[in-house]
Amino acid sequence: MLLLTGLILVVVGYLILFTVPSDATFERMLIQAFVGMGISIAGGIYLMIYIYRRSR
Numbered sequence: 001m002l003l004l005t006g007l008i009l010v011v012v013g014y015l016i017l018f019t020v021p022s023d024a025t026f027e028r029m030l031i032q033a034f035v036g037m038g039i040s041i042a043g044g045i046y047l048m049i050y051i052y053r054r055s056r
Contacts, residue, residue: 002050009043 017036020029 002046002053006043006046006050009046010040011043013037013040013043 013036015036016032016039020032024032
């Protein structure tokens with residue numbers, strides 16, 4: 001479950017990060033960048049927990 005959740009969060013984070021329209025305002029770009037990076041980092045944490053549990 002952690003693997004699937006982590007992968008989904010990483011993919012969604014990257015989609016949010018890289019789907020900013022070119023004519024977006026600075027505030028929208030900044031918000032999408034922080035949200036995308038945050039979700040990707042959360043997914044990475046889930047993946048690290050999964051790898052840690054599998055390695056024991």
